[in-house]
Amino acid sequence: QSILSLRGVTKTYASGDLEVQALRGVDLDVPEGDLVAIMGPSGSGKSTLMHILGCLDVPTTGVYELGGVDVSDMGEAELAQVRNAKIGFVFQQFNLLASMTALRNVELPLVYAGVSRTERRERAAEALERVGLAARLDHLPSQLSGGQQQRVSVARALVTDPDLILADEPTGNLDSVATKDVLSLFDELHDAGRTVLLITHDPDIAEQAARVIHIKDGRLSEADRAVA
Ligand code: ADP
Numbered sequence: 341q342s343i344l345s346l347r348g349v350t351k352t353y354a355s356g357d358l359e360v361q362a363l364r365g366v367d368l369d370v371p372e373g374d375l376v377a378i379m380g381p382s383g384s385g386k387s388t389l390m391h392i393l394g395c396l397d398v399p400t401t402g403v404y405e406l407g408g409v410d411v412s413d414m415g416e417a418e419l420a421q422v423r424n425a426k427i428g429f430v431f432q433q434f435n436l437l438a439s440m441t442a443l444r445n446v447e448l449p450l451v452y453a454g455v456s457r458t459e460r461r462e463r464a465a466e467a468l469e470r471v472g473l474a475a476r477l478d479h480l481p482s483q484l485s486g487g488q489q490q491r492v493s494v495a496r497a498l499v500t501d502p503d504l505i506l507a508d509e510p511t512g513n514l515d516s517v518a519t520k521d522v523l524s525l526f527d528e529l530h531d532a533g534r535t536v537l538l539i540t541h542d543p544d545i546a547e548q549a550a551r552v553i554h555i556k557d558g559r560l561s562e563a564d565r566a567v568a
């Protein structure tokens with residue numbers, strides 16, 4: 341059962357008199373529980389693909405289904421609803437609010453979802469425990485290491501129990517030790533049955549994923565891998 345599927349997805353940007361074809365007919369199926377890395381060089385269409393997968397933008401042509409729902413033609417309001425309900429984002433820059441504790445940062449998606457204060461606290465604390473930060477609930481981002489900050493943002497992505505975790509260069513700001521740490525966290529989430537999609541330009545990071553898909557000039561290709 342695919343949690344997401346793309347069929348013949350294209351994206352064209354108007355750039356002055358020119359048209360830029362950022363995606364040129366992309367097909368992709370991701371079964372529930374997969375850990376997939378999408379890898380490609382700068383300008384290959386990664387951000388464009390991530391914006392479509394993340395329901396931040398819609399295809400020019402083609403179909404995107406997320407959790408069995410066709411989101412290809414949705415307007416911004418509807419798209420935002422799907423995004424908040426179904427997707428947990430992890431960004432290169434962490435995107436944590438500096439004035440809020442780890443616990444409050446992780447609570448935020450639940451505030452937008454209208455969850456009561458008591459339940460919010462409980463679920464946020466639980467998510468932070470899951471990422472190994474039970475002892476850091478009341479720390480501000482500035483009091484945490486880069487790797488710990490990224491763990492907080494993974495907890496924030498998890499707290500709504502999303503269908504899909506979408507991580508855009510999640511280790512781009514981390515040293516090699518913190519990178520390993522965060523990648524092993526994604527492995528744990530995968531083992532726990534989460535669907536994780538990792539977007540990166542780094543071959544070493546892509547290698548950690550069970551399934552690696554390459555993007556080049558707006559097209560995907562997937563190498564066959566030996567089954568362990
Ligand atoms: P990547 O994330 O892999 O660097 P992008 O998806 O950002 O790739 O870009 C793919 C192609 O689309 C590039 O040629 C880029 O210049 C072009 N592009 C991206 N966004 C826009 C835009 N808003 N307007 C015009 N061209 C764009």
Ligand code: ADP
Pocket residue numbers: 387396429431432433435508
């Ligand atoms: P970049 O790709 O330049 O590093 P980010 O990874 O921070 O930028 O964000 C990727 C895209 O997601 C941006 O277009 C940004 O506007 C959007 N975005 C950032 N934070 C959120 C959020 N919390 N919810 C939805 N969209 C977001």
